[in-house]
Amino acid sequence: MRIIIVGAGPAGVTAAETLRTFDRAAEVVMLSAEPYPPYSPPAMADHFLTGSTSHLWRADDWPKRFGVEYRMGVAVAGLEAESHRLRTQAGELLEYDKLVIATGSRLYAPLEGNDLPGIYNFKSLTAAEELVGRVRSGEARTALIVGAGFIGVEIAVLLRKLGLEVTMLEMLGQVMPRVLDPETAGYVEGVLRGMGVELRLGAKGKSFIGNGRADGVLIEDGETLHADVLIASTGVRPNIDWLEGSGLEVGWGVRVDDRLRTTAPDVFASGDVVEAADRLTGERSVNAIFPNAVAQGTVVGLNLAGHEVRTEGTDRMNSLKHLGVPVVVAGLKDGDEVLRRRRNGGMRTLFLKDGRLVGFQMVGEVAAAGVFRSLMNRRQDVRAFKDRLLQPTFGQGTVAWGAISGKM
Numbered sequence: 001m002r003i004i005i006v007g008a009g010p011a012g013v014t015a016a017e018t019l020r021t022f023d024r025a026a027e028v029v030m031l032s033a034e035p036y037p038p039y040s041p042p043a044m045a046d047h048f049l050t051g052s053t054s055h056l057w058r059a060d061d062w063p064k065r066f067g068v069e070y071r072m073g074v075a076v077a078g079l080e081a082e083s084h085r086l087r088t089q090a091g092e093l094l095e096y097d098k099l100v101i102a103t104g105s106r107l108y109a110p111l112e113g114n115d116l117p118g119i120y121n122f123k124s125l126t127a128a129e130e131l132v133g134r135v136r137s138g139e140a141r142t143a144l145i146v147g148a149g150f151i152g153v154e155i156a157v158l159l160r161k162l163g164l165e166v167t168m169l170e171m172l173g174q175v176m177p178r179v180l181d182p183e184t185a186g187y188v189e190g191v192l193r194g195m196g197v198e199l200r201l202g203a204k205g206k207s208f209i210g211n212g213r214a215d216g217v218l219i220e221d222g223e224t225l226h227a228d229v230l231i232a233s234t235g236v237r238p239n240i241d242w243l244e245g246s247g248l249e250v251g252w253g254v255r256v257d258d259r260l261r262t263t264a265p266d267v268f269a270s271g272d273v274v275e276a277a278d279r280l281t282g283e284r285s286v287n288a289i290f291p292n293a294v295a296q297g298t299v300v301g302l303n304l305a306g307h308e309v310r311t312e313g314t315d316r317m318n319s320l321k322h323l324g325v326p327v328v329v330a331g332l333k334d335g336d337e338v339l340r341r342r343r344n345g346g347m348r349t350l351f352l353k354d355g356r357l358v359g360f361q362m363v364g365e366v367a368a369a370g371v372f373r374s375l376m377n378r379r380q381d382v383r384a385f386k387d388r389l390l391q392p393t394f395g396q397g398t399v400a401w402g403a404i405s406g407k408m
């Protein structure tokens, strides 16, 4: 059996590793458009700050250890699902018995002038190398980042640490508007400002401008901002363009069932490229985060190996690692009841709906995040002990589990 995995991010790599745990015989080919061994995007900032590759790369002998024929720099351009064939950009035709689509997501920058040279992003190692190369060349002293989602915040912190003056534009009134509630966002904004990042909130970038090369951004109110490097971090979209004409059902991302099978026979999909049911709401969406990519890669690997495994839906979860204070958020950012407690400069906010935890945001003390996540995913009724949820010790050993099991 010949299995082709397209994409060498966390979803593709986890699928390959899981499959190999159960099946040493299948021929496994992994294709990556990029000229690198498999890597993990969340580790890129650390890599550029410390020079360490330990979490960035799978070890050089990864393909050999897992019996994978790894072909880097091979971009796939088309899928002929009926004849079980892939077409690469170079025109090569590759036959498969089973296929895994794990092509992740790409930058989405809906500003005019977004095709001008000189607009950088941090969405892949290839793109990040270009940006950091420009910064390290010493030519750049100022940076303007359009979009204050979690990748934008990560870039802002990295570039400040690399010595640049950084301004961040965000069209909505707070940073990370999709995932943070306004209070937690206010906290993160305070930390960013304390680091010297200039935040321009409620300022919508209309177009990148420049004569042959981008050197500024025009804001909707008519103001123009200039910087030595311009970075777009305005959102992501699943990498599905290459599936056009394949007959595969796609919406926002590739449509899959709860075993992560696509609508074409013998074709699975996992990671940022997938549109799947949200664990909390049941709505189909793309929750483009690392834990979902790994969880889905595992399910695909098991199903390829002949096990019948279903997913429980995708999670919403984010963490910020480089602010100097940990921030962990998960689930929804509102509910019919909000519990909040500030302590030691940190903050814990819980969102309840019908007596159940549907989301939480933690700044500073984050040790209880795992317990909260478990309560949330189990849809546990927390009314009987909800006041204890805010205690600093909740989540540490017996306090949480005693409460949950009714022994307190």
Ligand SMILES: Cc1cc2nc3c(=O)[nH]c(=O)nc-3n(C[C@H](O)[C@H](O)[C@H](O)COP(=O)(O)OP(=O)(O)OC[C@H]3O[C@@H](n4cnc5c(N)ncnc54)[C@H](O)[C@@H]3O)c2cc1C
Pocket (backbone or CB within 6 Å): 006, 007, 008, 009, 010, 011, 012, 031, 032, 033, 034, 040, 041, 042, 043, 044, 074, 075, 076, 077, 102, 103, 104, 105, 122, 123, 124, 151, 154, 239, 242, 270, 271, 272, 273, 288, 289, 290, 291, 293, 317, 318, 319
């Ligand atoms: C800077 C940054 C920081 C992040 N930090 C966090 C974090 O802290 N926590 C978190 O949960 N998530 C984080 N994420 C998101 C997380 O990295 C993604 O959810 C995860 O990488 C998705 O894995 P994936 O394998 O689906 O896709 P990707 O990691 O995007 O991998 C896709 C792979 O497909 C390849 N590919 C794409 N198109 C083609 C093609 N046509 N042909 C061949 N190969 C192709 C690419 O080269 C790549 O190898 C971060 C993302 C970025 C960019």
